[in-house]
Structure formats: C-alpha cells, structure tokens
Amino acid sequence: MRRLEDYGRRAVRQALRRGTLVLHLGPFAMQLKADSRALLAFLLSMYGACHATLEAGVLADFSLHVRAPNMIRRFVRRQITPDPGFYFPTVPLPRPMAPLALEMGMNLAVALQCFRFAIYHAGVVADERGAIAISAFSGGGKSTLTAALMEEGFRLLSDEFAIMGLDEPGLYPYPRPVSLKNASVEIVRAFAGAEEMSTTLTGTPKGDIGYRRARPHELEMMHEPAMPKLLLFPQFSLDAEPRAEKVEPGDAVMRFIAGSPNYHALGEAAFGSLMAFADSVAAYDLHYGNTADSIALVKDLWREHGS
Amino acid sequence: MSRSFLQIAVGLAPLPTGERLVRFIGWGRRAHILGQLATVWEERADGKLAEILANARIWAGHDRRMLSYEMNRITRALMGTDIYPVLLKGGAYVAKALTAGEGRRVSDIDILVKEDELDRVEASLKDAGWVADEGTSGDYDQQYYRAWMHELPPLRHKSRRTVVDVHHRLTPRTARLKVDHEAMFAAARPxxxxxxxxxxxxxxxxxxxxxxxxxxxxxxxxxxxxxLFYLFADLSEAEAEGLRARAAEVGALWPVDHALWAISWFFANKRARSLCREGMFAKAFAAPVRWAIRAKVAGGLRAKAAMLLLYPRSHLLRMPIGMLTVHLFRKAVRSLSGSQAN
Structure with missing residues (x-):
C-alpha cells in the first residue's frame, strides 16, 4: 500500500475534501474528511509515512469529519470541531487549531467505537523483549516518558491507547504522533530534534500543544503486536527523588481499568485478557522530577523484567 | 436507494461491493444497525468488512448483557410483590431470543404494569436504587408525565446509569388512538x-x-x-391470518395497516401485501403519511420535507391541539430561559 507522502499534495487535498482519504494505521482504517489548510499541512508532515488510500470505495472502521460547528462559524470567526459521526460534546476551536481537532477526533473515534480490542489509556513502547505500558492520568508524564523511551531503542506502539487483544494480552500498535503539552514540547524537541516535531499550537484549551512524529520503522512494524512485560504509573513532580515502588497486581489492574473507555462493555473476553496481562507484567509507580531520572528508572526495571 | 439497502440489511438481497458497499456500511452505521447487519452477514464477510461487523457484534453483545442483567435486577426489585410486568420492545426480543433482538442496540428497558400497580412499582424500583432521571426530574416534566403520559418519567439507576421506562398503557392518556392494553396484558405469557x-x-x-x-x-x-420485518416474519400462518382481527379488537387497526404496508413496500413482502385489505377511503387517508415515510427512508432533502409532516403529526397523535399549544409554549419558555427547574 502507498504511503501518504507518495501521493501529490493536490490529490491528498482533494481526497480529504471529498472524504475519501483513509489512513491505514495498525488495526484501524480511519476515513477523514476536512477542508482545512492547517490540517492538510499537519497530515502531510506528521503522517507522511503512514499507509493511505485516496480512492472512494475503501471500507474504514471509523470516520472523522473535521468541520465547522455550524453554518455561521464556517464564515464568521471561523471555528472547527471534530465530528466522529455520533454526538459528543467537544469545544469548538479556532480554525488554525484543526490539527488538535483531528487528533482529538481520532482519539474519540477509537475510544468510543472500538470493541474488537480492549482499550486502556496508556502509552506503549516495545523492543524485541516485549512491551512497556505507561498508564497515566493526563498530565502525569505519560507522553513525555513515551517520547523519551523512543530515543532509548524502543519503538512506539501508541502514545494514547494500550490496545489489547480479547482473550490474549498482546498489545497492538497504533503509531500516531505523540501529543505533548506545555514544557514537554521543548523537552522532547531537545532530544528528538526539531525536524521530528510539528509546529507548536499555542493557547489551546489544553495549553501549548506539539506533536512528535512516529518514525518510519514504527509504521513498518504496525501489524506486529508485543507482549507486555512492564506496567508503569509515572508520577512526575518537580524535584522529586527518583524511586520505583512495586504495585500489587490487583491494584495495578484496577487502576488500569479505570482508564479504559470500553472494558465495562466487553465482559468476559476483556477480563480474560486483562488477567493474562496481570500475570505477564510487573507493575511499578515511578516517582521522578526529570526525564533523565525517569529513563534511568525504566532502564533498571527493564534489565530486571525485560526478558 | 435505502429501500434496496433495507433488503440487503435483512439478507433478502446480496451484499454490494466497492463504493456501494462503503455507502451501505456508512448507512448502517448512521442508522445504528451494524450489529443487525453483523448477524446476517458476518459469517460471509472477510477482511475489513468482517472486522467492522465483528466490532458491531461485540458492541451489541454489551447491550444484550445489560438488558439481561437489568431484567434480573427488576425482577429482584419486585420480589415479594405480586407484580409481574410485561417486557416491551427490545427487552422482550432479547428475553425471547428473537431475530429482531439479535445485534439490536438497546439503550433502555421498557416494562408495562397495571395502572393500579404503578405506585408500588415506582416505590420498589426507588428502593432498589433507581431515581428520577436528571433530564426530566423538574416539576413540570414530572407532573406532565404523571398526568398525561403512558409511562412514568424515566427512572435511571444511580450507580449503573441504566434507564427503565415504566409504562401503564401503550399510548399517552391523551392520544387519539385508544388501545385496549388490558386485553393485550391479559394475553401476555411468562x-x-x-x-x-x-x-x-x-x-x-x-x-x-x-x-x-x-x-x-x-x-x-x-x-x-x-x-417490523423480523417480528412479522416470526408470525405463523395462523397468527398472520388473525393479525388484523386482533388489531381491530384492541383498537390498533390503522397502525397495523401502516406497518403491513411498510413491510410490503420496503421488503417486497408478498405475505404482508396479501394481508393489506384497506378500503379506498382508508388508503387515501393514509397516503400522505406513507409518502412521508418513504421520503424519510430515502433521506436527504425529501426526508427533511417529510419531517414537516411527521413531526407535527407525532404531537397531534399524542395530544389534542389546545393542549399541544400550551405544552409547546411551556417548553419554549423553558428553553429560552434555559432553566430546567420550570
């Protein structure tokens, strides 16, 4: 299948306007429709290596229309909002923030409409030994740690979702850009390099937002699941002494479930895979005050558990 | 186009390919019937289509479990009383494992009880954790439902968030159509x-x-x-033959005639057509509504035009015009003032 960057800009723009652009990312095909220059530029820059089709007649798991919230806002003080095809209250954004609307919409579409997999709110990276799931509530440092581990020989599976099989605990890749907020944007830019980063969106409802691109080899391996070995709960606080504390499997699993949009809907199948997951991982709370400390902690744990 | 899609949806016509398949799946997704498409087509599908249908099947499975569990909880809440409600709609289809219930998305559970049991049912459910749903917990809505509707204001369980609609009749007290729900209740089965x-x-x-x-x-x-199509298909020959007589007996002949017409028209169903025995006058009277139903199914601008007829009609069916005027005025004032407490 061709990559998005293999098509001409004009062809991509037309397909995006018609709503026939389909991104094929890991287990999901996402149909996109939008008429926004900011969004087109973001897509070409951040999803260039992603498999894509432009012609009509390609089935997709989800569809997302990034559009004006109403007729007036198409023309006056123009705004934009993600429409995943079902009602969901979202804050309309000024048009230049279309990339944020796209990313939020793609998250929504998966979180609320995927039932073939159990979904948990977590970043996931892996190497040949297995996968590390980084669970966190927003602002805990999940994305920064995920991006940092990408520089340490791990491949990105997902920054947002641990996508777990039903009846088996393998984690499936969904390698989209890593979403970074505020101070994290500059931290990641410093070690990943400016050319790997999107333009920073300033003054969004979530503060400043920047994205770190998924790399070509991560997209190459997007159909290769990884077995989870480590489950981390990062807790960043300024000047904290670095330490890792073991979390009992029962507690870890209950905390992990709390971040799932669909666990409750899946019944026994999700319970089965989560129990297998609990058997295959060691879980830790990570306390740290800077990225270097967090990486050192994870490396130590990976020496012990990554086998 | 939707007429052919409906026939595909129930397996009467073959699955399309290419762009038409994409349109068909998009149509099913917007109509929230992918789970029902899955029960018909998943075994014969492969690739992305099979994944989409599997996803829908698993999703509908949740609704099914939720319904079964809520039935169990309602039974439990009424334990010790001599009240045996009738499950309506989706709940009944699931309880009886009917084709109409397979893959169907269900958001709430509807039960019918006798009017003199209403107070006890409400008290029992409230004891078991159901409370007035926030959307209709205001005094006006509470009074309105109790005075004029065919059901209690919706009850939402405070921890499970599931909704029960407790009916004591099948149409609002004020509705034009007077249905003999007592005769239907008497014929209900455990x-x-x-x-x-x-x-x-x-x-x-x-x-x-x-x-x-x-x-x-x-x-x-x-x-x-x-x-309607699946429920009709489940009727035996004898039941189908007796359908209109029973409908006349309980005072619901014209809705049943609409339904038979719809099944015959949209699914090219011969048996339904053979049962349509309306007179010229009834046919003429039904024509505008049937046009609107066809337009609504066709979608697009015609469907919007159809709503100009169907929406006022839905209110006129529910209440006399004077009452409707007052009701809409109250609702308008409330929405303008943005207050729920009215």
Missing part, C-alpha cells in the same frame, strides 16, 4: 427464566406497529422497519 412476561407474537407485532406508526415521528426509520 418468560422461561424470570418473573417478567412478554406479549404473545401477534400482540408484540401490534405493539411495535403502534409504537412505530402511531407514536413519534419515525425518527429511526431503518431500525423500525427492520424490527
């Missing part, structure tokens, strides 16, 4: 594994016809038509 009852197949079809054709504005045409 289910195998709970204290809840269900209507017999004929009455089940009649109730669906009332709900779809004589109450509401045909908001979910695809879902409704598929429901």
């Amino acid at each position: 289910t195998a594994d709970s204290a809840l009852k269900v209507f017999n197949p004929t009455d089940r079809f009649i109730h669906a016809a009332i709900h779809i054709c004589a109450d509401g504005a045909f908001e979910t045409p695809e879902r409704s038509l598929i429901e």
Whole structure:
C-alpha cells in the first residue's frame, strides 16, 4: 500500500475534501474528511509515512469529519470541531487549531467505537523483549516518558491507547504522533530534534500543544503486536527523588481499568485478557522530577523484567 | 436507494461491493444497525468488512448483557410483590431470543404494569436504587408525565446509569388512538427464566406497529422497519391470518395497516401485501403519511420535507391541539430561559 507522502499534495487535498482519504494505521482504517489548510499541512508532515488510500470505495472502521460547528462559524470567526459521526460534546476551536481537532477526533473515534480490542489509556513502547505500558492520568508524564523511551531503542506502539487483544494480552500498535503539552514540547524537541516535531499550537484549551512524529520503522512494524512485560504509573513532580515502588497486581489492574473507555462493555473476553496481562507484567509507580531520572528508572526495571 | 439497502440489511438481497458497499456500511452505521447487519452477514464477510461487523457484534453483545442483567435486577426489585410486568420492545426480543433482538442496540428497558400497580412499582424500583432521571426530574416534566403520559418519567439507576421506562398503557392518556392494553396484558405469557412476561407474537407485532406508526415521528426509520420485518416474519400462518382481527379488537387497526404496508413496500413482502385489505377511503387517508415515510427512508432533502409532516403529526397523535399549544409554549419558555427547574 502507498504511503501518504507518495501521493501529490493536490490529490491528498482533494481526497480529504471529498472524504475519501483513509489512513491505514495498525488495526484501524480511519476515513477523514476536512477542508482545512492547517490540517492538510499537519497530515502531510506528521503522517507522511503512514499507509493511505485516496480512492472512494475503501471500507474504514471509523470516520472523522473535521468541520465547522455550524453554518455561521464556517464564515464568521471561523471555528472547527471534530465530528466522529455520533454526538459528543467537544469545544469548538479556532480554525488554525484543526490539527488538535483531528487528533482529538481520532482519539474519540477509537475510544468510543472500538470493541474488537480492549482499550486502556496508556502509552506503549516495545523492543524485541516485549512491551512497556505507561498508564497515566493526563498530565502525569505519560507522553513525555513515551517520547523519551523512543530515543532509548524502543519503538512506539501508541502514545494514547494500550490496545489489547480479547482473550490474549498482546498489545497492538497504533503509531500516531505523540501529543505533548506545555514544557514537554521543548523537552522532547531537545532530544528528538526539531525536524521530528510539528509546529507548536499555542493557547489551546489544553495549553501549548506539539506533536512528535512516529518514525518510519514504527509504521513498518504496525501489524506486529508485543507482549507486555512492564506496567508503569509515572508520577512526575518537580524535584522529586527518583524511586520505583512495586504495585500489587490487583491494584495495578484496577487502576488500569479505570482508564479504559470500553472494558465495562466487553465482559468476559476483556477480563480474560486483562488477567493474562496481570500475570505477564510487573507493575511499578515511578516517582521522578526529570526525564533523565525517569529513563534511568525504566532502564533498571527493564534489565530486571525485560526478558 | 435505502429501500434496496433495507433488503440487503435483512439478507433478502446480496451484499454490494466497492463504493456501494462503503455507502451501505456508512448507512448502517448512521442508522445504528451494524450489529443487525453483523448477524446476517458476518459469517460471509472477510477482511475489513468482517472486522467492522465483528466490532458491531461485540458492541451489541454489551447491550444484550445489560438488558439481561437489568431484567434480573427488576425482577429482584419486585420480589415479594405480586407484580409481574410485561417486557416491551427490545427487552422482550432479547428475553425471547428473537431475530429482531439479535445485534439490536438497546439503550433502555421498557416494562408495562397495571395502572393500579404503578405506585408500588415506582416505590420498589426507588428502593432498589433507581431515581428520577436528571433530564426530566423538574416539576413540570414530572407532573406532565404523571398526568398525561403512558409511562412514568424515566427512572435511571444511580450507580449503573441504566434507564427503565415504566409504562401503564401503550399510548399517552391523551392520544387519539385508544388501545385496549388490558386485553393485550391479559394475553401476555411468562418468560422461561424470570418473573417478567412478554406479549404473545401477534400482540408484540401490534405493539411495535403502534409504537412505530402511531407514536413519534419515525425518527429511526431503518431500525423500525427492520424490527417490523423480523417480528412479522416470526408470525405463523395462523397468527398472520388473525393479525388484523386482533388489531381491530384492541383498537390498533390503522397502525397495523401502516406497518403491513411498510413491510410490503420496503421488503417486497408478498405475505404482508396479501394481508393489506384497506378500503379506498382508508388508503387515501393514509397516503400522505406513507409518502412521508418513504421520503424519510430515502433521506436527504425529501426526508427533511417529510419531517414537516411527521413531526407535527407525532404531537397531534399524542395530544389534542389546545393542549399541544400550551405544552409547546411551556417548553419554549423553558428553553429560552434555559432553566430546567420550570
């Protein structure tokens, strides 16, 4: 299948306007429709290596229309909002923030409409030994740690979702850009390099937002699941002494479930895979005050558990 | 186009390919019937289509479990009373494992009790954790439901967030259509594994016809038509023959005639057509509504035009015009003032 960057800009723009652009990312095909220059530029820059089709007649798991919230806002003080095809209250954004609307919409579409997999709110990276799931509530440092581990020989599976099989605990890749907020944007830019980063969106409802691109080899391996070995709960606080504390499997699993949009809907199948997951991982709370400390902690744990 | 899609949806016509397949799946997704498409087509699908249908099947499985669990909780809440409610609509289809229930998305559970049992049912459910749903907990809505409707204001369980609609009749007190729900209640049968009852197949079809054709504005045409089609298919020859007589007996002949027409028109169903025995006058009277139903199913601008007829009709069916005026005025004032407490 061709990559998005293999098509001409004009062809991509037309397909995006018609709503026939389909991104094929890991287990999901996402149909996109939008008429926004900011969004087109973001897509070409951040999803260039992603498999894509432009012609009509390609089935997709989800569809997302990034559009004006109403007729007036198409023309006056123009705004934009993600429409995943079902009602969901979202804050309309000024048009230049279309990339944020796209990313939020793609998250929504998966979180609320995927039932073939159990979904948990977590970043996931892996190497040949297995996968590390980084669970966190927003602002805990999940994305920064995920991006940092990408520089340490791990491949990105997902920054947002641990996508777990039903009846088996393998984690499936969904390698989209890593979403970074505020101070994290500059931290990641410093070690990943400016050319790997999107333009920073300033003054969004979530503060400043920047994205770190998924790399070509991560997209190459997007159909290769990884077995989870480590489950981390990062807790960043300024000047904290670095330490890792073991979390009992029962507690870890209950905390992990709390971040799932669909666990409750899946019944026994999700319970089965989560129990297998609990058997295959060691879980830790990570306390740290800077990225270097967090990486050192994870490396130590990976020496012990990554086998 | 939607007429052919409906026939594909229930397996009467082959699955399309290419762009038409993408349109068909998009149509099914918007109509919330992918789970029902899955029960017909998943075994014969492969690739992305199989994944999409599997996803929908698993999703509908959740609704099914939720319904079964809520039936169990309702039975439990009423334990020790001598009240045996009738499960209506989706709940009954799941309890009886009917085709109409397979893959169907369900958001709430509807039960019918006798009017003199209403207070005790409400008290029992409230003891078991159900409370007035926030959306209709204001005084006006509470009073309105109790005075004029065919059901209690919706009850939402405070921890499970599931909704029960407790009906004591099948159409609002103020509705034009007077249905003999007591005769239908008397003919209801117990289910195998709970204290809840269900209507017999004929009455089940009649109730669906009332709900779809004589109450509401045909908001979910695809879902409704598929429901009618499957319920009709479940009737034995004898039951189908006796359908219109029973409908006349309980005072629901014209909704049933609409339903038979719809099944015959949208699914090219010969048996339904052979049962359509309306006179010229009734046919002429029904023509505008049937045009609107066809337009609604076709979608697009015609569907919007159809709503100009169907929406006022839905209100006029529910209440006399004077009452409607006052009600709409109250609602308008409330929405303008943005207050729920009115």
